[in-house]
Amino acid sequence: MDIDVGVMKPFASGYKKNSNSLSQDVEILMKYSDSHDPTDLVNPYFFEIPTSPYDASKILGQKISLQKITDAYDKLLLSHDLVIVEGIGGLMTPITQNYFVSNLISELDIDTIIVIGSKLGTVNHTMLTYEHCKQMHLKLKGFVINQTEPNGYELSNLKQQIMELTNQTVYCTIPYQKNFDLDLYIDNFTNLVNISNFGFNDV
Template sequence: MTDARPKALSIFVTGTDTGVGKTLVSTALLHALAKHHARVVGMKPVAAGTELINGVQANEDVLALRAAATCSVPPELDNPVLLPDPVSPHIAAARAGVQIDIGHLVACQRALTTLADAVVVEGAGGFLVPLSATETGADLAQALDLPVLLVVGLRLGCLNHALLTAEAIRARGLTLAGWVANHVDASMLAQEDNIAFLRQKLQAPLLATIPYQSTPDPRALTFNLPQTWQ
């Protein structure tokens, strides 16, 4: 008998750079989606950088995504590649003697869609972060073929970074489904002017605005979810 359950919603989260709040946004999105979907899970296909947590080498982003999920999945699916060194994935993989296989990452994501109703996939670094000498995070996003949520870290230079990333996303034939403005620099001048400019130029809906916080709570963030995500 054919499984009549609708295919799970799945979203790819990328950022204008590293350190712009992708994990915060991904976990907040999981909490928002959980109001509409019973089983939500996060995925970090490639995580670079571990530390000793409760006696085990772990990545804090992966743990945050798991904590925000409403169901448990095999760790080899929600984090297929875990690399020790906190450097670019292609360097971390080479140091660890690991070859990142995009086909395998896609297979893991597809498997998650059979176990959950909504899957949030958090990319590593920026959109074009190298995964190997020949492939980037953009190649992974293209292979996954998911709607993309762009996290814009509001700091000097973000307009250029946001427009270039949006252009790169669309050049891959992907849909920029929305973006999030994250105030990562409290001292940045003209923040609202920057948001107004991006509202006009990104040609995608602003789904959330995150105020600057020293210890942000992803449960407290408000998302304006597209109807198709509810």
């Protein structure tokens, strides 16, 4: 069964942008999801400094409208069967002074998958995130482990720890790639990553 999937990154920040003043992260997201939606719906806010939305909005004097975010999400949802929303930072990244990424997840009422690293300290960070999910009554579906550096926990060991400590699914582990090439990685994704837990066995 074909599923029409939309993508959204409500907030992006950083110096990198293309000639259309689009965040590099958003450009990659739209390219590999084959998104043709208006960029102002996919990414309502792009701050050209690498910091949280709360801090960037103060520095740049750009007010954040939470209604703008929810309206964009609702419009995307009208055009797609489902919309995958990419976060920014972690659950406690501030969007405004008293409103955080976890508040936005709760307001949008969306399922949540947490992407974690594999360096030492990851278990502590993951458990703090997990406890916050429970406190906020978020619909946590599980975790993905993304090994962005060669050192740290051995992946199978870390996966087992997270599953035992949280009683949640670890959908896949993404191994470290020394000479990373995004196009090549996408082409070989199903060979590099075990995604059977997602139910994509026939991909």
